[in-house]
Amino acid sequence: MVVDDEPDLAGLVASYLEREGFEVTVTGDGAQAVHLAREVDPDVMILDLGLPGLDGVEVCRRLREFSDAYVVMLTARTDEVDTLIGLSVGADDYMSKPFSPRELTARVQARIRRPRAGLGGPGAVRTDRGVRVFGDLTVDIAAHEVTVSGVPVHLTRTEFDVLATLSADPGVVVTRRALIETVWRTGWDGADHLVDVHIGHLRRKLGDDAARGRYVMTIRGVGYRMGAGR
Structure with missing residues (x-):
């Protein structure tokens, strides 16, 4: 449209x-x-x-x-x-x-x-269907569904892709530029604050916050990585 x-x-x-x-x-x-x-x-x-x-x-x-x-x-x-x-x-x-x-x-x-962010990487609990579990947070890649404590969380496509990228390798810090190259892949040459805005949306919907970082942790000066959910 x-x-x-x-x-x-x-x-x-x-x-x-x-x-x-x-x-x-x-x-x-x-x-x-x-x-x-x-x-x-x-x-x-x-x-x-x-x-x-x-x-x-x-x-x-x-x-x-x-x-x-x-x-x-x-x-x-x-x-x-x-x-x-x-x-x-x-x-x-x-x-x-x-x-x-x-x-x-x-x-x-x-x-x-382009294909969705793929499965992979150690750290999260997985099932054969590609479900990633971080405490109360469950990310079902195949079904494109996210729940917190069993309650569905509605994410936009971009928010889901950001979460899928971070959760693919939970022990690894992903830089803002790497997130842009993975999620947007469109020769984006704008400011990296684009990532910060979507991380903020994601945290709000997951009931997370920057200070606690249960699900999405800020690694100051580097980027973001998944938390354990506790």
């Missing part, structure tokens, strides 16, 4: 995606985008931050109530605060206008078509 109130730009992006075999729905209205997303259940939403009325931040916030679609936020304002606001409501990536539709299409292709 392409959501942008500039018809020419939206049409151009849609044409590039359609050429690569994607089915594309286009709208320039934020409220309609939320309504359509419930109907078509998009895998990806290309979302303009500066929509009139219901802006991109609010659209993304509402989308996250029912969808884990991969969200790329488009912004004409390069101010870092705008970027962080977009990411804080669940956007996975962003591009500043003007941008290359070819690069945007490549990012979408890389994100949708």
Whole structure:
């Protein structure tokens, strides 16, 4: 789904995606985008931050109530605060206008078509189905499910991939750059704070915090690794 109130730009992006075999729905209205997303259940939403009325931040916030679609936020304002606001409501990536539709299409292709983070690495308790257990936290890679104390935790695709990457080798510290290269794999050249924002989302949903680090531990000056869950 392409959501942008500039018809020419939206049409151009849609044409590039359609050429690569994607089915594309286009709208320039934020409220309609939320309504359509419930109907078509998009895998990806290309979302303009500066929509009139219901802006991109609010659209993304509402989308996250029912969808884990991969969200790329488009912004004409390069101010870092705008970027962080977009990411804080669940956007996975962003591009500043003007941008290359070819690069945007490549990012979408890389994100949708690559395999999920694989199994592997010692440290967590596993079952034959690839279930990783850290105290009360259970990460089921095959089923794409996460629970804490038996209660399901809804994660976006990117949040799940971050957790899957960290839990694949629990005893190893993963740097921010390594997380970006593993999870995003799109030639991301922006600031590494992208990782910190998603780690913050992940911790909040798991009932974890930076100080305790039961599930996700911060290794100052290096990156992150899994905790034992106790």
